[in-house]
Amino acid sequence: MIFLYSTYNELIKIALKPRSYLGLAAITGLVGIILFALKADGMSMISFVTASFEQTLRFEGEVLNGNLVAFIILQMLIVHIPLLVALVTGDLISGEAAMGTLRMLATKPISRRQLLGSKFLAGGIYTLLIVIWLGVLAVVVGRWLFGPGDLMVLNSDGLVILQENDVLWRYAGAFCVAFFALLTISNLSICLSCFSDNSIGPIVSTMAIILLFTIIGTLDVPVFDPIRPYLFTTHMASWRSFFEDPLPWESIRNSLVILTLHHVLFVTVALFAFNRKDITV
Secondary structure, eight states: OHHHHHHHHHHHHHHHOTTHHHHHHHHHHHHHHHHHHHHHHHHHHHHHHHTTTTTTOOOOSOSSOHHHHHHHHHHHHTTTHHHHHHHHHTTTTHHHHHHTHHHHHHTSSOOHHHHHHHHHHHHHHHHHHHHHHHHIIIIIIHHHHHOOOOEEEEETTEEEEEOGGGTHHHHHHHHHHHHHHHHHHHHHHHHHHTTOSSSHHHHHHHHHHHHHHHHHHHSOOGGGTTTGGGOGGGGTTGGGGGGSSSOOHHHHHHHHHHHHHHHHHHHHHHHHHHHTOOOOO
């Protein structure tokens, strides 16, 4: 019961911080801009992409529909959400350490393990809300404005066309995997927050690690080949696998395993550091 009460308090703290609404506002604004642009002149962009296929394929129906719009939004915005997550979760411990409120928490009848666990859970809930809000704007609003239809996806293997009745469950799976990947960012920033007494350090460090791992993952250098599959950034875009046909279940499973190992690593390191952190001064 005390763990749930502590988690509730952490959620209240998150709700009272203005920066917590920055992510929701940014997603709303960016999605609004994308929807407006696609509504105003989306067909010209789609025609540019499909021009090379029109000699061999004939497209019927509305190519620019709500399902394609949702995919475009997800593709464009999901890479920017880690920063929005880290802005809030990177402050959960270091921010209180800077303000001295961790000393007050030390006097309450709750163990450090429970306190840290409540912060991880609160950070995960905030991350989930971000993903749900993105899903509502992308899928629900997108389908409302543009209508349903078959989804056309261009990937490395060519053009994949998914029927309308085969799309929604793929979006559900894609958003679940996207949340699991973003939860890695939340756990990483909280872990780094255990080593800092200011709120800026963990946020900057989280983004620096993401940037470093992304560069290593994209550089076509053989020396990085052995470690590239084990970097969490390599699996941040694994949600795209749900829009392949047939579905690469083994690839999705491997990505989830790697991300889970990172979750365990970050939580373990955070617990080790937080148990030894001096919060009485």
